[in-house]
């Protein structure tokens with residue numbers, strides 16, 4: 001018997017990321033080739049016309065797994081009985097803006113959506129926040145959702161991980177599949193720390209294979225940290241297809257498990273692991289099984305990594321204080 005469809009809510013569905021994401025969800029890349037889905041799409045009222053066009057295109061793909069599509073400008077409707085929510089809708093950063101500038105502009109969206117999820121989503125709801133500043137938006141939504149377990153709110157740093165893997169693979173001339181256990185720590189921002197000290201390339205310590213600490217410090221880390229800005233500079237718009245791809249990877253692995261694929265990076269509520277203050281939604285290396293994530297424990301953190309992880313956690317702490325001051329969280 002075919003599985004019953006899973007309701008997947010997507011906000012900002014008529015936006016750039018939405019335009020890549022929806023087709024991949026509907027084709028089975030999010031939840032696997034045997035799992036039908038119903039897409040529940042949320043947009044602001046003025047974008048509903050454009051969203052109608054996207055829905056027409058979804059219909060025209062005749063995806064066998066797409067069991068239905070609904071659209072709404074009301075979060076209470078869009079999140080009804082949803083088991084997965086991808087919170088993409090937010091104002092993107094434009095040239096010269098830092099993510100902090102977006103806190104106020106986008107924060108208010110996530111109080112409303114957190115409450116709507118809490119009131120309307122299915123008991124098993126899992127939430128990925130993509131809209132920036134993603135970590136702190138996830139915190140705001142979580143704090144506005146008293147009926148949802150805190151650990152169901154996550155934010156996306158998988159794009160950073162994928163970018164970092166691609167940089168390493170390119171540097172040493174191996175396929176990306178050879179690069180494993182590459183963790184992103186902290187905030188999805190310019191303070192994030194892509195950590196090569198625990199990564200492996202072809203089963204060997206990545207730093208031994210790369211053999212160039214200066215490259216790691218002076219090229220690799222800044223390139224990954226600034227990749228979003230570099231794409232905005234080059235494209236005149238922020239990353240969209242790669243962000244959608246990373247969102248698929250994040251939810252796929254969370255729901256279906258990381259198996260023997262090694263660690264992945266997810267921003268999850270800190271339990272104080274590695275000295276990251278409890279409650280901050282910070283990126284860690286995690287593994288997933290049975291629909292649950294767990295932070296990889298017992299890693300040795302040297303002084304270099306310590307400083308980087310602390311700096312990004314400090315930025316997250318400042319963002320939390322700022323949204324508290326704005327009254328967006330208690």
Ligand SMILES: NC(=O)C1=CN([C@@H]2O[C@H](COP(=O)(O)OP(=O)(O)OC[C@H]3O[C@@H](n4cnc5c(N)ncnc54)[C@H](O)[C@@H]3O)[C@@H](O)[C@H]2O)C=CC1
Nearest residue numbers: 012014015016017043044089090092130131132156159243
């Ligand atoms: N975490 C990550 O790695 C990444 C995050 N992003 C972020 O993702 C977000 C979306 O990016 P794009 O799709 O390129 O932007 P976009 O501007 O093309 O689309 C955003 C859509 O969200 C909609 N929207 C705005 N407020 C909404 C609300 N309250 N409810 C529902 N929909 C709403 C807009 O109407 C628009 O259609 C931005 O915040 C961007 O910075 C982008 C790339 C990577």
Ligand SMILES: O=C([O-])CC(=O)C(=O)O
Nearest residue numbers: 093132227228229238239
């Ligand atoms: O940098 C931005 O504003 C968009 C983004 O989050 C990314 O590409 O990583």
